[in-house]
Amino acid sequence: MKIEMKNGKLIVPDYPTIGYIRGDGVGEDIFPQAKRVFDAAVLKIFGEKKKIDWQKLLAGGEAFASRGEYLPDETLEQIKENLIAIKGPLMTPVGESFRSINVTLRQKLDLYACVRPVEYFTGIKSPVRAPEKVNMTIFRENTEDIYAGIEFSSSSKESKKLINFLERELSVHSIRFPETSAIGIKPVSPDGSKRLVSAAFDYAIKMNKKRVTFVHKGNIMKFTEGGFRKWGYEVAKNYPTFTKLEYDKIKEEKGTEQSEKEKNIALKSGKIYVDDAIADNFLQQIILNPDNFEVVATLNLNGDYISDALAAQVGGIGIAPGANINYESGHAIFEATHGTAPDIAGKNIANPSSLILSGVMMFEYLGWQEVAELIKIALSASFHSGALTADLGGKLSTSEFTDTLVQYIKNY
Numbered sequence: 151m152k153i154e155m156k157n158g159k160l161i162v163p164d165y166p167t168i169g170y171i172r173g174d175g176v177g178e179d180i181f182p183q184a185k186r187v188f189d190a191a192v193l194k195i196f197g198e199k200k201k202i203d204w205q206k207l208l209a210g211g212e213a214f215a216s217r218g219e220y221l222p223d224e225t226l227e228q229i230k231e232n233l234i235a236i237k238g239p240l241m242t243p244v245g246e247s248f249r250s251i252n253v254t255l256r257q258k259l260d261l262y263a264c265v266r267p268v269e270y271f272t273g274i275k276s277p278v279r280a281p282e283k284v285n286m287t288i289f290r291e292n293t294e295d296i297y298a299g300i301e302f303s304s305s306s307k308e309s310k311k312l313i314n315f316l317e318r319e320l321s322v323h324s325i326r327f328p329e330t331s332a333i334g335i336k337p338v339s340p341d342g343s344k345r346l347v348s349a350a351f352d353y354a355i356k357m358n359k360k361r362v363t364f365v366h367k368g369n370i371m372k373f374t375e376g377g378f379r380k381w382g383y384e385v386a387k388n389y390p391t392f393t394k395l396e397y398d399k400i401k402e403e404k405g406t407e408q409s410e411k412e413k414n415i416a417l418k419s420g421k422i423y424v425d426d427a428i429a430d431n432f433l434q435q436i437i438l439n440p441d442n443f444e445v446v447a448t449l450n451l452n453g454d455y456i457s458d459a460l461a462a463q464v465g466g467i468g469i470a471p472g473a474n475i476n477y478e479s480g481h482a483i484f485e486a487t488h489g490t491a492p493d494i495a496g497k498n499i500a501n502p503s504s505l506i507l508s509g510v511m512m513f514e515y516l517g518w519q520e521v522a523e524l525i526k527i528a529l530s531a532s533f534h535s536g537a538l539t540a541d542l543g544g545k546l547s548t549s550e551f552t553d554t555l556v557q558y559i560k561n562y
Contacts, residue, residue, distance in 0.1 A: 173238020175490025290453025
């Protein structure tokens with residue numbers, strides 16, 4: 151049955167139709183196993199009263215092999231119709247062969263918020279001393295910035311024409327090698343920025359988080375990244391917040407002690423503390439003081455770097471979930487955040503945890519909280535007991551790891 155969006159609320163039937171894209175490479179190993187976990191958890195919580203109606207969708211190598219195209223129109227149409235899908239990793243070759251399927255899906259469906267929760271699970275090896283201090287959610291703007299894909303190759307007619315326009319019409323003379331430069335355009339709008347920041351605030355309120363941080367490089371890119379910071383603070387005015395700007399003003403007038411006192415009073419009264427950080431400094435701070443941050447709103451390229459850096463701190467991208475969401479239309483795609491790993495595809499050794507945790511996010515989005523919690527409990531128990539796949543230091547195959555999770559779910 152079709153999931154619908156009515157008056158800003160997701161309406162989920164008892165037997166919702168959800169599309170799935172198996173994915174390339176290790177997608178053939180991890181998706182069937184993740185699906186076993188999803189179905190077992192739904193059955194345990196709801197019995198036969200609720201069940202996912204899985205709909206297979208084609209994209210990537212599997213689609214090209216059977217249809218001669220990497221992203222068939224009917225796949226897009228089916229996701230548009232049914233709102234929600236989940237997918238394994240899809241190939242994105244480096245070079246000029248074709249645009250990223252992942253980026254295309256995000257742009258075609260206007261999935262403007264890339265949501266990446268990052269937290270540590272006991273039992274996972276980490277390269278940092280205190281990974282348990284990492285517990286934050288990244289809201290990455292998904293449709294603008296450099297990833298909009300507006301770029302032209304070195305010495306092409308298009309790049310020369312654009313550079314000539316910049317020099318003649320806008321008096322831009324800072325391009326060091328105008329004859330040979332490739333060139334790209336970085337669109338950042340108040341519309342795109344504000345809806346992303348609003349989603350981050352809504353999430354913070356829903357999850358009872360006390361801090362939202364805007365991460366940007368506005369000290370250098372003053373009108374794009376600086377604009378994002380400015381528009382973020384404009385959005386903050388619509389929410390119960392105590393901003394860094396207010397804190398700094400009180401500090402200047404009354405001193406640090408009073409500013410800290412008023413900040414603590416604001417937080418106790420249910421307000422959210424809002425600040426911002428320069429991107430390069432933020433990448434230092436998430437190593438030195440990760441527990442200072444809870445919800446982070448940032449632009450596309452920054453978000454890509456930050457999400458993967460944080461994943462490394464808690465044990466690797468193999469346990470990092472992700473979702474791409476349009477909170478206005480209801481459309482959402484949940485996905486494994488790692489690559490296709492073709493060197494281990496078909497060997498039954500890949501770690502399905504990223505996709506499984508993305509499924510947790512999907513069930514939370516559906517409002518099936520008990521299912522999400524059960525899967526997360528099963529994963530935590532498995533990690534804690536040392537029942538791990540090889541990439542996490544264990545000896546279990548993909549299917550053996552899944553057997554452990556399913557058995558735990560059945561016995562819960």
